[in-house]
Amino acid sequence: MPREENIGLVKTQFYTFADPPHEMVLESGEKLGPITLAYETYGDLTPEKDNAILITHALSGDAHVAGTHRVDDRKPGWWDAMVGPGKAFDTDKYFVICSNVLGGCRGSTGPSSINPATDAPYGIDFPLVTIGDMVRAQKELIASLGIDILLSVAGGSMGGMQALDWAIRFPDALKSVIIVASTHLSGAQQIAFDAVGRNAIRADSNFQSGAYYGGPGPAKGLSVARMLAHITYLSDESMRAKFGRDFRATDAPQYDLESEYAVETYLDYQGKQFVERFDANSYLYITKAMDYFDVGAGHESLDQALSGLLAKVLIVSFSSDWLYPPYQSEEIVYALARERKNVSYCAVQSDYGHDAFLLEIDTLSRLVGGFVHHVACPSAAAAPGVQPTASAEEQRDESAGYTSMVELVKPHSRVLDVGCGSGKLLAKLVEERQIVGMGLERSQAPLVTAVHSGLSVIHADIDEGLAAFPDNCFDYATLSMTFQVIEHPRLVLKELVRVANKCILSFPNFAHWSVRSQVFFEGISPITKGLPYSWDTTPNRHFFSIKDFRKFCRQLDIRIEKEIPMGSHPLTHLWPNVFAKDALYVVSAMNR
Numbered sequence: 303m304p305r306e307e308n309i310g311l312v313k314t315q316f317y318t319f320a321d322p323p324h325e326m327v328l329e330s331g332e333k334l335g336p337i338t339l340a341y342e343t344y345g346d347l348t349p350e351k352d353n354a355i356l357i358t359h360a361l362s363g364d365a366h367v368a369g370t371h372r373v374d375d376r377k378p379g380w381w382d383a384m385v386g387p388g389k390a391f392d393t394d395k396y397f398v399i400c401s402n403v404l405g406g407c408r409g410s411t412g413p414s415s416i417n418p419a420t421d422a423p424y425g426i427d428f429p430l431v432t433i434g435d436m437v438r439a440q441k442e443l444i445a446s447l448g449i450d451i452l453l454s455v456a457g458g459s460m461g462g463m464q465a466l467d468w469a470i471r472f473p474d475a476l477k478s479v480i481i482v483a484s485t486h487l488s489g490a491q492q493i494a495f496d497a498v499g500r501n502a503i504r505a506d507s508n509f510q511s512g513a514y515y516g517g518p519g520p521a522k523g524l525s526v527a528r529m530l531a532h533i534t535y536l537s538d539e540s541m542r543a544k545f546g547r548d549f550r551a552t553d554a555p556q557y558d559l560e561s562e563y564a565v566e567t568y569l570d571y572q573g574k575q576f577v578e579r580f581d582a583n584s585y586l587y588i589t590k591a592m593d594y595f596d597v598g599a600g601h602e603s604l605d606q607a608l609s610g611l612l613a614k615v616l617i618v619s620f621s622s623d624w625l626y627p628p629y630q631s632e633e634i635v636y637a638l639a640r641e642r643k644n645v646s647y648c649a650v651q652s653d654y655g656h657d658a659f660l661l662e663i664d665t666l667s668r669l670v671g672g673f674v675h676h677v678a679c680p681s682a683a684a685a686p687g688v689q690p691t692a693s694a695e696e697q698r699d700e701s702a703g704y705t706s707m708v709e710l711v712k713p714h715s716r717v718l719d720v721g722c723g724s725g726k727l728l729a730k731l732v733e734e735r736q737i738v739g740m741g742l743e744r745s746q747a748p749l750v751t752a753v754h755s756g757l758s759v760i761h762a763d764i765d766e767g768l769a770a771f772p773d774n775c776f777d778y779a780t781l782s783m784t785f786q787v788i789e790h791p792r793l794v795l796k797e798l799v800r801v802a803n804k805c806i807l808s809f810p811n812f813a814h815w816s817v818r819s820q821v822f823f824e825g826i827s828p829i830t831k832g833l834p835y836s837w838d839t840t841p842n843r844h845f846f847s848i849k850d851f852r853k854f855c856r857q858l859d860i861r862i863e864k865e866i867p868m869g870s871h872p873l874t875h876l877w878p879n880v881f882a883k884d885a886l887y888v889v890s891a892m893n894r
Contacts, residue, residue: 307387308378309369314340314409315419321736322418326439336418339443340365341401342410344385345393347447353678354449355391356476357400358439358457358464361588364584365398381458385524385665390671395678396453396823402465404439405431405587410749413583414515425583426512430848433460433595437467441475454674456480458659460588460628464597464863466634469613471599478614478677480670483623483629483659486637487596492625495534496589497669499527505580507892524582525573531570535861537622539654541565604637608690611638615645616673616753618666620658623857636761636770640742641851642716646753647760648672665750675679680756695739703808703868703886705729712734712863715777718802719765720794721784725752731780732757740776741767765789768797781807783832785882792858799860799891808886811846813879832884848879855889864888 318338320326339869342365344721347354357367359380368385369389385391391398402410405428413428420427444452451607456475457465461483469479485492506523508514522678536544545565552562561567584687602608615638619631628649650660650665659666704727721729722741725748730836731737731796741759743749752759779802786809787792798805812834820828827837835841846854847866855862866886867878873882 304451305530307321307889308382309344309386309393310368312344312369312371312375312379313340313343314365314371316340316409317443317446319446325820326435326442328429328432328435329432334411334429334431334743337411337439337442338409338728339401339404339445340381340441341367341399341410342366344398347397347449347609351447351449352453353746354399354444354447355454355456355674356444356452356454356468357385357398358389358455358461358468359400359593360457360459360461360865361577362528363461365400365402365410366404366408368391368399368526376855381660383660384670390667391456391674392671394676399444399447401443401497402829403436403588404582405436406590407581407584408579412581413512413587416661423513423515425515426586428583428587429619430590431587432591433463433467434471436591436636437471437829440464440468441472444475446877450475452476453553453678454478454480456482456483456670458482459484459656459734460592462626466597467595469631470607473610473612476613478616478674480616480618480673481631481634482618483530483620483626483631483656484668485595485626486598487630488593488608489630493593495625496593496751497531499530500586500589501639502526502530506582509582513584513714514582517874519577521793523541524580525570525578526582526583527582527585528573528576529569532569534625535656536636537624537653537853539622539653540655543566543653543796570646604633605640607728608637608643609639609641611643614673614677614758615643616669619647619649620652620654620656620662621649622653623656623658625656626868639760639770639811641776642738642775644758645740645760647762648746648749648753648762654867665746670754676756689816703866703884704782704865706868706886707806707808708734711778711780713737716775718771718776718779719780720768720798721787722748722752722757722759724748725755725757727780727782727865728752728757729755751855765794766803771801773800774803775784775872776802777804778802779805779806783808785809786844786846787845791844791854795854795860795889796858799889802864803894806886806888808868808884809846809851810884811848811867811879811882813849814843814882816885817878818880830883848882848885851885851887859892860889861894862889 319336320337325333365851366379368379368382388393402408405412413424417424455465456484457467462481465479503523506520508518509520550564550567598604598607619628635647652662654661700755717739719738719741722728722743728739728741742762744763867874867882869883871881
């Protein structure tokens, strides 16, 4: 295992550009300059300048992603658990950059900056900026460092918006993109929360139309805005577990209107802390930029908007995130899949809500660390750390036809491996047949292992994960020892031969003589190598034979192109329904 250490002391740096008369033209059409971006760097840039990773921050973040500014700092950077020696963004290998966004208030040019035309803070005279403007400013910073191509751009929440915009706007300038707990557009609910927060700030009597600098400022309004936003970062499960209905300082109601419950005083604290470090005008501007975000705007579809993307993509969502729910990530995932892009996706099970991208460090580190490692070293066998191991099911699968399956696939084909597990078959196909492969897997643990190993896998329920794919988008679909566990085999098989020209699948033969004998002579539910579970623990939903499958294909008008009975008995090929332990089939749609 690589060592994991903290970054230590770091220093914020500054880059200024767009001096008049060469101001930056914003997407609104207004000009802005000069522009200063605050940024921090970690690790060393290689002489070839090919190991740079840009991390983009969320609404309340800044350039300080890792390490500390002073020895006595109580709290390190906002993603310190992910950035450092031996961590997911390993600074022994990578040169990590993080900048405060344009419009921010942590060293970058924003509403609190001095307007050179008036020699006073901009306030609300500052022009409105977009996520795209933030990204274009970052591109200027990256160019100033002499970096032409980034190894990766990564970010969570609003940082994920920036990362996606980078991949679309500058497709030749990055090799990969990591989008965590984010979206391709702000929906009505997200805009509504932002609007309430902005209204709270503007309703504060100290807002003074944004010209509050030098005065007390709209502290109450900004605090309320932060409280509201913070609620959206949590989840019902996390709030119930953390606070319940506990009182903060008493055991009983005090019958007044002050904050009494633990959750109330927690929100009070969050609001107070935020006011001390953030500018209210920047909050207005940044939330407005998020509301404007819609990568599909101006395109016929999201698919078309993503069609020019070249980067390898990793997308991560969290099950309890109701600010940017998993379905919004999945819309990006399947649009990329339809456009035949290299995409991996994991919907992490978590009770932490939107904040999970800052808290689910173990799972996120496995996904991100392996993904980045394989972008940097495409020919690597596996990422550092725990090496992929085959599950019990995959070990059985190998004896049940992995080699035969591989031999049936033509080199350089496009293959969808359905129920891919930790990717043992998929990796074998990539290695031996040089396929362009994608896996579907519904279980989180093996999927994380597969992505960690550099494979392209999408987190999806097999019974639901095919409808988003268009007809004939794969040369082959493979389904290894999985058909008996799916809930809707009729639907899935029809979908398999729709999305792929040929489907190669294997399953255990329930009519094998060893199964028959256990039922007939012992009167018990059979347990064999191909059906290894007891009746009360088996994941298998369907028990069928070779004859059953032949009849099934006839009913669905599916052509059996090849039947390969598998087993060591000399009569396996003569009487497969009795002597074949497993069966391997190549099937296709009858109309092809």
